[in-house]
Amino acid sequence: MYQTPNPIPQTQPMRLSFLFLLSLFLFVSAARAQQSGFKGKITGRVVDSASTKPVEFATVTLTNTSTQKPVDGTITDGKGQFSFGNVAPGTYSLSISYLGYASTTLPAFTLSPAQPEKTFASIPLQANTTKLQEVMVVAQKPLIEDKGDKLVYNAENDISNQGTTASDVLKKVPSVTVDADGNVQLRGSSNLKVLIDGKPSSILANNLAEALKQIPSDIIRSVEVITSPSAKYDAEGTAGIINIITRKNSLQGVNGRVSGTAGNRGRYANGSINARRGKFGTNASLNFYGNNNRSESFLTRTPRMSEISYLRxxxxxxxxxxxxxxxxxxxxxxxxxxxxxxxxxxxxxxxNGTRFQRTEDNQGVQLYDLTNRWNGSGFDVNFGYTHTFKPQQELSVLAQVNQGTSHDIYDNSIQTQENAFISRQLNDNDAPTYEKTFQLDYTQTYKNASRLELGAKAILRDATSNARYNFFRLNKPDSLAISNFDFDQDVYATYLTYAFSLNKKYNFNLGTRYEFTNTQGVFLNTAKNEPKLVRSSFKNDYQNFIPSVTVSRTFKETHTVKASYTQRIQRPQIWYLNPFMQQEDPNNVYRGNPELDAELTHSYELGYNTYFKTTSINGSLFYRQTDNAIQQINREAGPNVILTTPDNIAKNKVYGVSVSGSTKPMPKWSISPNFNLSYIDLRGETLSNSGLQYNLSLNTSYEFNKGITAQFYGNYNSPTQTAQGEYGRYFYSNVSVKKKLLKDKASLSLNVSNPFSRTLEFTSTIDTNTFLQESRNANLARRIGLTFNYSFGKMDSSQRQKKSIQNDDAVGGGK
Known part of the structure; x- marks a missing residue:
C-alpha cells in the first residue's frame, strides 16, 4: 500500500559561506606572506642517471653547512624540477633522495648579494637494489597538482574518500561536478570521456553514471583532468578527459593492503597484492561492494495548453x-x-530498485509499483610491448579487448486508489558490447630536448540492443513489441606531434590527427500489435583533421603562462543511441536517438600556474564552441507522457574561468580551494537558453599529534542551465577523522557525509511552450562509515613505467 511521504524541508547552503570566504582569505594571505622578503633562489632538475628521464617526487633537502641543520625541503614536480625561494645568504648543500635510488649530496655552494641565485641543470640519481624491510612512508603528494597538460587530484591522500565510490571521488575533482543521478560534467559539459588507467573499460561502456557508483573509492590512487588534449589523444570528448588511476605497485618484493568499510549506506571489502622478483612481476586486486539508498520525489506538471492535463x-x-x-x-x-x-x-x-508512486491528473488517482532489476558484467584484456632502441627512441605495440553485457528489466504495475488492477508493462532489454583496439606508438627524443611522436590506431566497436515490451491491460488482449538494434562503429586514426623550445623561453607542442569514422546500424522493430519485424538501416562515413597547438613560457622558474587550441569530436555511443524505452513510470520515458550526429568543438584556453614554498596556484580562461551540441530534450509523447531523448540543438558556446590551488599556512594545515565560473549560451532553431553558473569547493585538513588527521570538504553548485530549463543549486559536505595504528601500517577512519543535513536535495525545471514541469528529489544522503586499512610487505627499487591504450574518443552517457 502506498503511503504519502512526509515533506522534506529544503536546506540552504549559506550557513557555510563564511567558512569558504575565511578559508579563501587565509589561502591568499598565506600565499602573499610567502612571497614577501625574497632573498636568494635555488633551482634544479633531478633525472634518472640511466634514462635521463625526470624523477618525480624526489625529496630535496637544503642544509646550512655552518649549522649542519636542514633549513628547507621540497619534492620535485612532474618534470623533475624543484625550487627554493627566500633563501638567506650563506653556504648550503643539497641532498636528494627517492625510494629505489641511491641518495646523493651535492658539494657546498654559497649564495651572496653578488650571486643570489644557483641553478643545477641536471642532477643524476642512480638506481639501487637495497631492500626495505617494511613498507615506508614517503613524501606525501599535495592534494591538487598541476602537471602542465593535466590537473591531478591525488585521491589516496584524501581521507574522506575511504568507504565511498568513484562517483563520490569525482565530486571533489577541480572543474568536475556530479548531479543527483550521478551524471558527470566537466566545466559545465557532460560530453567527456572517462578512462580507467588510461584505457576504456567495459564497465563504463553503457551507463556511465551507474558504472561510477559501482567502483569502490579504495582502489583509486588519483584522478587526472585533461581539458586541452594534444593530437596524441583520441579526438573525442568535447570538454576533455577524466582518467581514473587505480592503486598499483611496481616495486620489488611482496607487498599489499586490505581494507574494509561498514556503514549505514554501504559496505566495502578490498584487497590487493603486488609481487616482483627480478624480471617478473604480478599484481592482483579483488573488491566487493554493496550500497543502498532511499529517496523521495515530488513532481508537478502544469499545462499551458488546454488539451494537456495537469500532473502531480x-x-x-x-x-x-x-x-x-x-x-x-x-x-x-x-x-x-x-x-x-x-x-x-x-x-x-x-x-535492484523499487519505486512506489502516487500519480494524480485530470482522470483521477493511480498508484504505480515499479521494479527495476539490472545485471551487468564484463571483462577487459590488455597487452603491451615496449622496445627502446636507444635512450632516445621508443616503440610501443598495444592491443586491447573489452566485452560487456547488460540486462535491464522494468516491471511496472498500475492500480487504482482502491488497489484494483489497471495495467502492467514489462520491458526486457539485453545490450551486449564488444570492442577491440590496436595501437602503435613511436617516440624520438633529440639532443636539444625536442620530441617527435607519431602513431596509428584502430578501434572496432560493436553494440547490440534487443528489447521486448510486454503490455497487459484490463479487459484487453496482451500485446508484445520488439525493438532490436545493432550498431557498429570503426575509427581509424594516425597522429603526429612535435614538441620543442625556442631560446630556452618558449615551449611549443604542435600536432595534428587524422580520423576516419565508419558507422552503420540495423533496426528490427515491430509495432505493438504487429508481429512482423520491419528492417531498416543507416550508414555514415566521415573524416576529420584535428589540429592541436600549445605554447607556454616560464618566467623566473616558477611562473608559467600557457595558451592552447584544439578541436574535439563527440561521437554518441550506445547509451545515447539505444532506442530502448526506459520508463521511470508511464508519465516519464527515456529513449536514445539513433539518428544523432557527432559534435565538433573548437576549444581555446589560456592558463597560468605558479608555485612557491608550499603554495601552488592554477588559473585558466577558456572558450568552447560546439556545433551540433547534444542536449536532453523533453517532448510530449502522448496524453500526460513526456519523452526525454538526446538531440542535436545547433550551437553551444561556453565562456569560463577556473581557479584552483593549495597552500599550507603551517606545516600541519593544508587548504585547497577551487572555483569555476562559466557563461553558457545555447542557441538552436527552436530552443535557446543562456546564463551564468559557478561551482565553489574547499578541502582542508589538519594533522594533529599521535597520528590523527581531521578533514573537511564542502562543495556548492549554483543552478545550471539546460536547453529547456535549469537544474537547481545544491550543497555537499563531508567530515572525516583518521587515526594511524600499528606503527603506521594500519589506520582507522570515520567518515560522515552531509553531517549538516539529513538529505541532499536536487531540483529541476523544464519550461516549454506547452507545459511547465518542476521536480524535487531528496536523497537520504547522511552517510556514516568506519574504514580499517592495513598495509603489509617488503619492497625496493621501482621499475619502468608501462604504456597503455587510451580510448578517450567516445561519450558514455547517462540519463
Whole structure:
C-alpha cells in the first residue's frame, strides 16, 4: 500500500559561506606572506642517471653547512624540477633522495648579494637494489597538482574518500561536478570521456553514471583532468578527459593492503597484492561492494495548453547495489630495452530498485509499483610491448579487448486508489558490447630536448540492443513489441606531434590527427500489435583533421603562462543511441536517438600556474564552441507522457574561468580551494537558453599529534542551465577523522557525509511552450562509515613505467 511521504524541508547552503570566504582569505594571505622578503633562489632538475628521464617526487633537502641543520625541503614536480625561494645568504648543500635510488649530496655552494641565485641543470640519481624491510612512508603528494597538460587530484591522500565510490571521488575533482543521478560534467559539459588507467573499460561502456557508483573509492590512487588534449589523444570528448588511476605497485618484493568499510549506506571489502622478483612481476586486486539508498520525489506538471492535463506525483524509492571488481596483471622485463605487460580485469554487478508512486491528473488517482532489476558484467584484456632502441627512441605495440553485457528489466504495475488492477508493462532489454583496439606508438627524443611522436590506431566497436515490451491491460488482449538494434562503429586514426623550445623561453607542442569514422546500424522493430519485424538501416562515413597547438613560457622558474587550441569530436555511443524505452513510470520515458550526429568543438584556453614554498596556484580562461551540441530534450509523447531523448540543438558556446590551488599556512594545515565560473549560451532553431553558473569547493585538513588527521570538504553548485530549463543549486559536505595504528601500517577512519543535513536535495525545471514541469528529489544522503586499512610487505627499487591504450574518443552517457 502506498503511503504519502512526509515533506522534506529544503536546506540552504549559506550557513557555510563564511567558512569558504575565511578559508579563501587565509589561502591568499598565506600565499602573499610567502612571497614577501625574497632573498636568494635555488633551482634544479633531478633525472634518472640511466634514462635521463625526470624523477618525480624526489625529496630535496637544503642544509646550512655552518649549522649542519636542514633549513628547507621540497619534492620535485612532474618534470623533475624543484625550487627554493627566500633563501638567506650563506653556504648550503643539497641532498636528494627517492625510494629505489641511491641518495646523493651535492658539494657546498654559497649564495651572496653578488650571486643570489644557483641553478643545477641536471642532477643524476642512480638506481639501487637495497631492500626495505617494511613498507615506508614517503613524501606525501599535495592534494591538487598541476602537471602542465593535466590537473591531478591525488585521491589516496584524501581521507574522506575511504568507504565511498568513484562517483563520490569525482565530486571533489577541480572543474568536475556530479548531479543527483550521478551524471558527470566537466566545466559545465557532460560530453567527456572517462578512462580507467588510461584505457576504456567495459564497465563504463553503457551507463556511465551507474558504472561510477559501482567502483569502490579504495582502489583509486588519483584522478587526472585533461581539458586541452594534444593530437596524441583520441579526438573525442568535447570538454576533455577524466582518467581514473587505480592503486598499483611496481616495486620489488611482496607487498599489499586490505581494507574494509561498514556503514549505514554501504559496505566495502578490498584487497590487493603486488609481487616482483627480478624480471617478473604480478599484481592482483579483488573488491566487493554493496550500497543502498532511499529517496523521495515530488513532481508537478502544469499545462499551458488546454488539451494537456495537469500532473502531480509523489513517490518513494529504494536502491540496492552489489557487485565485485577484480584485476590481475603480469609484467616481464627481460632486459633494459624490452618490457611486456598483460592485464585482465572483471566486474559483476546486480542492481535492484523499487519505486512506489502516487500519480494524480485530470482522470483521477493511480498508484504505480515499479521494479527495476539490472545485471551487468564484463571483462577487459590488455597487452603491451615496449622496445627502446636507444635512450632516445621508443616503440610501443598495444592491443586491447573489452566485452560487456547488460540486462535491464522494468516491471511496472498500475492500480487504482482502491488497489484494483489497471495495467502492467514489462520491458526486457539485453545490450551486449564488444570492442577491440590496436595501437602503435613511436617516440624520438633529440639532443636539444625536442620530441617527435607519431602513431596509428584502430578501434572496432560493436553494440547490440534487443528489447521486448510486454503490455497487459484490463479487459484487453496482451500485446508484445520488439525493438532490436545493432550498431557498429570503426575509427581509424594516425597522429603526429612535435614538441620543442625556442631560446630556452618558449615551449611549443604542435600536432595534428587524422580520423576516419565508419558507422552503420540495423533496426528490427515491430509495432505493438504487429508481429512482423520491419528492417531498416543507416550508414555514415566521415573524416576529420584535428589540429592541436600549445605554447607556454616560464618566467623566473616558477611562473608559467600557457595558451592552447584544439578541436574535439563527440561521437554518441550506445547509451545515447539505444532506442530502448526506459520508463521511470508511464508519465516519464527515456529513449536514445539513433539518428544523432557527432559534435565538433573548437576549444581555446589560456592558463597560468605558479608555485612557491608550499603554495601552488592554477588559473585558466577558456572558450568552447560546439556545433551540433547534444542536449536532453523533453517532448510530449502522448496524453500526460513526456519523452526525454538526446538531440542535436545547433550551437553551444561556453565562456569560463577556473581557479584552483593549495597552500599550507603551517606545516600541519593544508587548504585547497577551487572555483569555476562559466557563461553558457545555447542557441538552436527552436530552443535557446543562456546564463551564468559557478561551482565553489574547499578541502582542508589538519594533522594533529599521535597520528590523527581531521578533514573537511564542502562543495556548492549554483543552478545550471539546460536547453529547456535549469537544474537547481545544491550543497555537499563531508567530515572525516583518521587515526594511524600499528606503527603506521594500519589506520582507522570515520567518515560522515552531509553531517549538516539529513538529505541532499536536487531540483529541476523544464519550461516549454506547452507545459511547465518542476521536480524535487531528496536523497537520504547522511552517510556514516568506519574504514580499517592495513598495509603489509617488503619492497625496493621501482621499475619502468608501462604504456597503455587510451580510448578517450567516445561519450558514455547517462540519463
Amino acid at each position: 506525483q509523489e513517490g518513494t524509492a529504494r536502491q540496492l547495489n552489489n557487485g565485485l571488481y577484480s584485476q590481475l596483471g603480469f609484467t616481464f622485463d627481460p632486459d633494459t630495452l624490452n618490457a611486456f605487460n598483460l592485464e585482465f580485469s572483471l566486474y559483476k554487478n546486480k542492481f
